[in-house]
Amino acid sequence: MLIKQYPFYLKSTVILFGVSLFVMVLYMLADLLVPLGFSILLAILLNPLYNKLRHFKINKVVAIALTLLGLVIFIAAVLYFLSSQMIQFGDTLPALKAKGGQIIIQIEAWIQHTFGMSIQKQMQLLNEAANNNKGLVGQTIGSLFGLFSVLFLIPVYIFLLLFYKKLILNFLYEVFSEENTQSVAEILNQTKTAIQSYIVGLLIEALIVAVLNAAALFLLGVKYALLIGVIGAILNMLPYIGGIIAIALPILIATVTKDGYGTQLGIIIAYSVIQFIDNNILVPRIVSSKVQINALISIIIVLLGGALWGVSGMFLSIPMVAVLKIIFDRIEDLKPWGKLLGDEIPTQHMGQIWKLRRRKKIVA
Template sequence: MVTKDYPFYLKSTVILFGIILLVYVFAQLADILVPLAFAGFIAVLLNPLCTRLQNAKVPRLLSIILAMLIAIIIVLAVFYFLSTQMIQFGESLPMLKKKFAEISVELQNWVQNTFGVAIEKQTKMIQDLINSSQSMVGKTVGTVLGVLSVIFLLPVYVFLILFYKPLILNFLYESFSEENSKQVGEILKQTKAAIQSYIVGLLIEMLLVAILNATALIILGVKYGLLIGVIGAILNLIPYLGGIIAIALPVLMATVTKDGYSTQLGVIAAYIIIQFIDNNILVPRIVSSKVQINALMSIVVVLLGNALWGVSGMFLSIPFIAVIKIIFDHIDGLKPWGKLLGDTVPMQHKGIKWNRAKPKPAE
């Protein structure tokens, strides 16, 4: 059978249209796909524990339930710790409000004296901003309800994925020809290892950053340093934006609770050092080494994930692109794309070397 070779512009148009259609479907089905993606990653993370329990002669159903119970207990312990710290924070809230009001009056007077903007006009601008933000309350409530629904659906999804794991694996193997079964198994093995290593590395990084943040804030005497340090470590998981908010929180707390600016400068200096340690030591050795994606593609993929699925997309983008790279590396026609995503930089490019003709000597 003779296959027709279509021109390049037609192939590229079809491929581009397919990518646009796929992205559109992903965006429209975000409410369904995002919880499933998180559940898939959590299921992969809990799978080794389930396997160990099954090897210890625990029935498969019971091993899944025990693994999920252990994970839920750990999450509840973290939330309990944060809630106890938040209760202590709430007790000082009236004092913090009073101090913040005093600082606001001083700031308004400074703006009036420096820029000539009357206090009444500043108050009106703030009020207009508050009124315009009230229209977002409905969206915020909807988002909160969406998050709550995900929290309740997530354990169900995780349980079902773990329970039907043999069925899913059989489907993946049977979807390809028998001669490719070894290659499919290798892709699944590497995918599982990459996701598990990445998530574990991310949790270790978050723990170390929380310890560094809390230690620095407690030494500097920032009130609720332990709580703010842990929150900062959690926010640090959000690329770019999270780090800015993590620094802003202790600086704001120091401004409200302390006189002068020495503590604020100390907080900024400490967080710059911690960010340097995190970006140059912790992330390359603990997180980035698990998923071999270069920095350029990581930034682009995180921004694309944010545009597609918001904050959830930023979290899911790196492990998602790591899985895609593993698939590319095992398909001959897509290996160049896998190399483009990877962090291995060749010593020189494979470009065509043009040899300039040497002028003939004069006779």
């Protein structure tokens, strides 16, 4: 039977249309897919604890409830720690506000002297910017309400995913032909291992970075070193981008609470050293799982995830690509894409290999 061959431009057009349609669906269903994505990651992470409870012959519903209780206790402990530190931070807000007002006056005078812009003109521009950002404030409030809905949905999703785990796994096995059962089992096992190692490694990395940040800020004499160090570690969980954002907060606090600029320079140097340690020691040895995504793809995927789903997309992008790489590596036609996502650099250019093979054929 002859298989009809379509021209390349037609096939590429269909593929691009399909990808565009898929991305549009992801964007439109963000409110549904984002909490579901986090729930799947957390359900895979909590699965060993659930299995251990089931091993002790505990009822399925009770085991899931205890598993979720452990997650809630952990999150509550982190929030309690942050809130206790924030209370101390709030006690000195009047002093920070007064010092900040003095700095703003100095900046206004510097702008007036350097650029010849009057203070009234500066205030007019600030008011216009504030009016333009009213819509952004409304979006932020809407995002907060969305956050509360997500926090409600995630435990429900986790409960149902663990409860119907066997049903979902049986569906994945039965939807493929019997000869592919072994490949499906390997993909599911590698996916579970990759996600678990990634999330656990991310938490360990965040703990180490928080300690390093807090120690550096404490030695530099920056107020609220522990709180700022922990916030910086949480922001650092955003791959490649969070570390840059995290440095702004301690510099701002140092600018408001200290005279001169020596402390700010020390913060930049200390955070640069911590980022070097994090990127070259912690991430390769702690966060890395069996699936390696190269830096170029990671940066592109994180930015695309942010454009698609915001901050949530940045967090979800790396695990999603790791799962895609596992699938690509198991499908013969998609292996080149799996290699593109990975960080294994070939020792010889394929073009050279093809030339050698062609020469051998000509000689033969």
